[in-house]
Amino acid sequence: MALVELRNVSKSFRKGEETITPLRNVDLDIAEGEFVSLMGPSGTGKSTLLNVISGIDRPDEGSIVVGGVKVNRLSRSKLADWRAANLGYIFQTHNLIPVLTAYENVELPTLLLKLPAAERRKRVTLALEAVGLNDRAEHYPRQLSGGQEQRVGIARAIVAHPLVVVADEPTGSLDSDTSEQIQDLLQRLNKELNITMLMVTHDTDVAKIASRQLLLDHGHFVEATQTC
Template sequence: MSIVNLQQVSKSFSKGEEVITPLREVDLEIHAGEFVSLMGPSGTGKSTLLNLVSGIDRPDAGKVIVAGTDLTHLNRNRLADWRAANLGYIFQTHNLIPVLTAYENVELPTLLLKLTSKQRRERVNLALAAVGLSERAGHYPRQLSGGQEQRVGIARAIVAHPKVVVADEPTGSLDSETSEQIQHLLQRLNRELNITMLMVTHDREVAAIASRQLTLDRGKFLTAEDLAPC
């Protein structure tokens, strides 16, 4: 079953007098439970595509349908409600709030949902356990390593039981050993929790952990023939 469906999507931005078009009539279908990685040179539309799937940006043309909802014409309030219930986001730089503990950072997305305090507590504890940080729940970001901070960010992304998780360079700020640990964690969560994942990365080894790899260039997805050596 398709959970992400982009149909003939185009997106342009103005930069002074120049018009930049990072996506040109793009089609994309991702099935529930799939793990897709997205590569490509800088400025080729990877982050734009993530923002469209997340409802942060709107397409100039085409449709963006995620988890059964056409995001194209939702107003800001309805988009915020949809995002809280359906989407998790993993950032490259963690984006944790320094004055909140790991538990409180993970709890934040649940405050936007209609849950009892018991349900919130259960979800937060499960999410921290899933990333192996139950014993660090009361620690502040400054008391955690970079890898642990990213694990908190991942727990925050999955705590609301989203249908789709998007990850923007989730290992980009980590050393090679910690990056490998995070890669294994993402694979395990995708497999065990059946979470659909769309991940942007510049690293081919990181991209290879996904079940499907895509490459964007000049606003279009490259085909197998485009990628074949001459």
């Protein structure tokens, strides 16, 4: 059974007098440990797909199952708890809290889970080690490079041991050299830690680091490529 299962998922929005349907009867399976990249022109449903998987938006039709849980059937309060325990997020602009150190930024998801202090320290230390930033643990975001900030964001995304890590344009704000470093890191974390990843990107070269690339256009998957 797939870790992530979407069946007949549709989602529409009203924009003035117009109805926009970014997702039309979408089916998708993502296996545990798989790395999937999602491409497509702007406005074709990529962000909407991430949002319905994570429970930020509810689909108009269809079902979404992640780790055996019917996400679109959860109440708002249960959904927030489920999201904190099972989903990690990597953002394009890092979204670090400037008054917190790298360590404290990474620790935040573990506080939401109310883990014991010793377990929090263990997880944060291991997450920072996984992204190569143990020596920057006490640095604030302003003291880090853009690439280091993104590494902190990645550590924060994996610290709670989520079922799925969702990455929205994770290299979009980085220069080419730093982008390649982050791509290598994401590939390594996927392979070495068996982290399931779903990444949105507009860059075809970045998309190729995933084991499978999907192209979303006008609400449908129109192409799928297996790279390894």
